[in-house]
Amino acid sequence: MKKRIFSGAQPTGQLHLGNYLGALKNWVALQNEYESFFCIVNLHAITLPQDPQVLRQKTLDLARIYLAAGLDPEVSTIFIQSDIAEHAELTWVLSCSSRMGELERMTQFKDKGKGNSERAGVGLFTYPVLMAADILLYQTHLVPVGKDQKQHLELARDLAERFNRDFGRTFVVPDPFIPPVGANILSLQEPAKKMSKSDENPNGAIFLLDDPDTITKKIKRAVTDSGTTVEYDEARPAISNLLTIYHLMTGRTIEESQAHFEGRGYGHFKAELAEAVVEFLKPFQEKAQSYTDDELNRILKAGAEKARVIARETLRDVYAKMGIVGAV
Ligand code: AQP
Helix, strand or coil, rough: CCCCCEEEEECCCEEEEEHHHHHHHHHHHHHHCEEEEEEEEEECCCCCCCHHHHHHHHHHHHHHHHHHHHCCCCEEEEEHHCCCHHHHHHHHHHHCCCCCCHHHHHHHHHHHHCCCCCCCCCCHHHHHHHHHHHHHHHCCCCCEHHHHHHHHHHHHHHCCCCCCCCHHHCCCCCCCCCCCCCCCEEECCCCCCECCCEEEEEEHHCCCCHHHHHHHHHHHHHHCCCCCCCCCCCCCHHHHHHHHHHHHHCCCCCCHHHCCCCCCCCHHHHHHHHHHHHHHHHHHHHCCCCCHHHHHHHHHHCCCCCCHHHHHHHHHHHHHHHCCCCCC
């Protein structure tokens, strides 16, 4: 039997190159090798306030992006988190065995809660438990994610091991799959931070649906480090980030890319990088526009039906082991 992978993205903001290179690209590469589940995690999205109309639209738009990136609904199960009530139910169970201390250590809570736990939402605090439930429900072996999700994944492993220890073997303990390159694409404006959907400065991220003009402008305005050479150097995160993007867009190795730009300045490099990104995103953008809402809804409905069978089976086992029985 094939091993399973599970991963997801939130239907918030617009997906950017970081989401693609850190996550989606690897989902596509792994989907045939594993039994694959890819979720649109709309319940995670509401950990921060969302406009209902926009959230509804973004949910379908994210399905469009999954398909345009190359997820094949004949191969992968693609579904919306809120279609499977078991995600919320298992979250409750796991939150009863999660510790305040371990959730307080989560850096994303600290970042997104802006260090103000008095005002931060409880959902933002328990977000990693919902993520653990997402993963554990499907008896997942591997979770392809970007580096920012590593800590959350470690919590999912701890919760699985704790449950297995207390109630007997129930969950597969998942491993992360974090790509060696592209797992942490940085903001074009503040290279100390990751590229992010919720960045207040839209010039920090290249969104997958940005038009060529916008992409070119954003890359032109990208900050660079002091120095003039186009070289990968951890002490120069801005240029190294741009070089990583160039490498991943063109397939040229970092060494080949460095050799290609030897003796040429940042201006020349940025112009070629912009061209490479525009070229790379063109077919993707055309494909994204080609799906009708009906088509997407059909795919998501079929995905939910498949996912539900597995989620139910896992939750039933969890309840049975814990002595949770109903009258009907
Ligand atoms: N900058 C990044 N580089 C590499 N991978 C990244 N991911 C996110 N940012 C980068 C990976 O994308 C997947 C889906 O992310 P998400 O929708 O769960 O959102 P997120 O991780 O909270 O990060 P975002 O996209 O920047 O959104 P906001 O601004 O809302 O936090 C995940 O696998 C993630 O690791």
